[in-house]
Amino acid sequence: MNVTIRGHTQHFRTVTFDRAQNFVLLIEQRLLPHEFKIVPAKNFKETVAAIRDMVVRGAGAIGATAAYGLAQGALAFRGNDLRKFSAHVENVYKTLKDARPTAVDPVNAMNDVRREMARGKTVEEKQSLALAAAEEFANEDVRHCEEIGKHGAKLIRSGMKILTHCNAGWLAFVDIGTATAPMYAAQKLGKKFHVFCDETRPRSQGATLTAWELAQQKISHQIIADNAAGHLMQRGEIDLVIVGSDRTLGRTGEVTNKIGTYTKSVLAARHKIPFYVAIPLSTIDWNLKSGLKIPIEERGENEVLGAWGKNSRGQREFIRVANPMSGARNPGFDVTPPELITGIITPAGIFKPKELWSRRRELGFAG
């Protein structure tokens, strides 16, 4: 999407590849929203570090970064020995995989790259195929988000006020994003609307990343405390809710997403406000049979007990907000049941949550 730096507007993807220098180029997301900077990962080990240290985060974005990282590692190989090349690539693959051991996207993305590489006969051919496959993974991520935007834009009418939670924006993917895709597509169609971004404590991705994205795209928006949406709904100030998903159960239509999503779905149902979830196909879990079986990550308590931000001297700093003698409980995600979801916006169209299973072939279920 577009970013404006000192008056100049330019298009960026979250992750790109510099073929001449064999660098993976990343938006340094840890500096956002206070600073926008592209950093190069100059070899696959730096790419591993960037994924591990969360320079880049978000399902689609780390998938593409891993794919590029594998190609980068392959391209750095010198010589014609296929056995040595193969061992080298295997090492790169494993190192990248271990950067975020619980994420599924890097593995899927790198498997695509490896499958393509297998078609090459020489080291050079394999190197070339690796990069082409990584580019294709990134491009497909973008196309999927564009399709989500195309379907979702139909839900947005001019004058609407839309609520979103956390960040399922372009920073979490290669471009465009999922929950934000309908907004960006509607804007292109000339529709005018307003977005309320839930702050999304404890990590504040709504106040930092989503608000930054919308500001860059010049979409009218305001940040609200996570406590405020209920009141705004009560007074008729929210017309539509669109959120993303970390894992959607294909068999039940249950949606796992950032903590607080479930609360918003309960409020939306009470106020008869449409509640949509925008998802890439890669987040559909076709195996699990119950949302209660989804393990919910309990994160460290410091996130709840304080906050990161910029201090009066312009430095990034953590402050302790809470009572020093108190601890915290910090579940990272929650599960929204299908009856509270109006529709699931996928690259293949908008479906009722319970329809996912019957439409599984269209939605990429290979089982």
Place this chain on the structure above:
Amino acid sequence: MNVTIRGHTQHFRTVTFDRAQNFVLLIEQRLLPHEFKIVPAKNFKETVAAIRDMVVRGAGAIGATAAYGLAQGALAFRGNDLRKFSAHVENVYKTLKDARPTAVDPVNAMNDVRREMARGKTVEEKQSLALAAAEEFANEDVRHCEEIGKHGAKLIRSGMKILTHCNAGWLAFVDIGTATAPMYAAQKLGKKFHVFCDETRPRSQGATLTAWELAQQKISHQIIADNAAGHLMQRGEIDLVIVGSDRTLGRTGEVTNKIGTYTKSVLAARHKIPFYVAIPLSTIDWNLKSGLKIPIEERGENEVLGAWGKNSRGQREFIRVANPMSGARNPGFDVTPPELITGIITPAGIFKPKELWSRRRELGFAG
């Protein structure tokens, strides 16, 4: 309630009076939870400043402070001239009233004091009656909170997990508090339970004041992000919700309280978890006929865009969390409808919200 400082446990009220020096003594609430300090307001002008600058906050606490401030001003008068005394007291009254112009408790409290003073024949008698009336106002605030505790403690069983929102604790009153009163009373009865304190963004009173109170009283508790309660309810981890109220409509049973309260009531109803509101009689509004007519204060956006806390150098500091180019919407309160409230805990007993009007004589309605 009790506060432990360097191993010594001592009982404190939020506001007391030092008759020998004619000082109003206050807990400096702006330093909590990081520092506990009693500060003297050495004359009525300092008492005005303490109310205005929020050294003391909370309905009952500022009511008692204003009552003491009026007595303090009266006691500072030298001479026997009743006319001059009367003009002086009127000036003190007006100055205290203007310290927090929208609050109703200081006015009610000072009217009590003035009514008592009218019974005196000399300046000295009036001075003495003023202080006695201020003491009585503070003591009645404590008795009311004790009664709330007595009735509310019956709702708490050992093993329960209780959710509360914001701070309706003893710091907001002279002692004991309202939402916390049932917890303190249940603790005295030997019941063991756990409290989840909603952080309560944007001002974080749950993470700071309520958590501090519960820690001092050695009640098991954890702070949670405002986003987390829905998930905890879904997994059966919350048995009871108790909150306070800034204004309760006696005619309809609607409850105005800190932003986010309504959301918790909607979640509690979905999960069939009892949702109680604890209120002093002074917060019942017998006039308004609809909650939609309650003006909701829209506060400044900086509260949402950042946070106050203690930095790594031990200093209190504000940090900007949100995207610098984005604004915020910041409604301060919301309205919970009677059908979502299991009961209202008052000093006179527990009532259904719709019962308040028919029981209005018991509840102090003088109209």
